[in-house]
Amino acid sequence: MPADYNGTWKMISNENFENYMMALGIDFPTxxxxKLLMPQKIIQQDGDNFTVRTLSTFRNYHVEFKVGEEFDEDTKGLDNRKCKGNCSTWGGGRLVWLKKKCGSENPGKWPHTSWKLELHCEDQVCKQVFKKI
Known part of the structure; x- marks a missing residue:
């Protein structure tokens, strides 16, 4: 049985985010x-189907996917990347999300009691932690 991620999650830490954004080529003002934002994630889960909304005072964003199926992700309004994603596996209470752009993979891991994202681009790693509220 997969973990239940339904609910609202508040960001509590965001380590090395600016360097990660620089590696992605995001402009200075953005x-x-x-880097000042502390967004909330609202996750709606129905088995292996997910809708994730990211809410902040700057911009809102949403993505929908099914575990095990590749999906298109368009970050228009955030950093304007077009990516292919795949939340490929359940295991050890984690959901592994691989995001591909230009042949690179950016893994993120979602544990059950808190949501920890580890974002990779080139040699930069950003670690974000969310707690369920």
């Missing part, structure tokens, strides 16, 4: 605003 980086300065984005």
């Amino acid at each position: 980086r300065k605003v984005a």
Whole structure:
């Protein structure tokens, strides 16, 4: 049985985010605003189907996917990337999300009691932690 991620999650830490955004090629003004934000994630889960909404004072964003199926992700309004994603596996209470752009993979891991994202681009790693509220 998969973990239940339904609910609202508040960001509690965001380590090395600006360097990660620089590696993605995000412009200076957007980086300065984005690093000040502490967004909330609202996750709606129905078995292996997910809708994730990211809410902040700057911009809102949403993505829908099914575990095990590749999906298109368009970050229009955030950093304007077009990516292919795949939340490929359940295991050990984690959901592994691989995001691909230009042949690179950016893994993120979602544990059950808190949501920890580990974002990779080139040699930069950003670690974000969310707690369920």
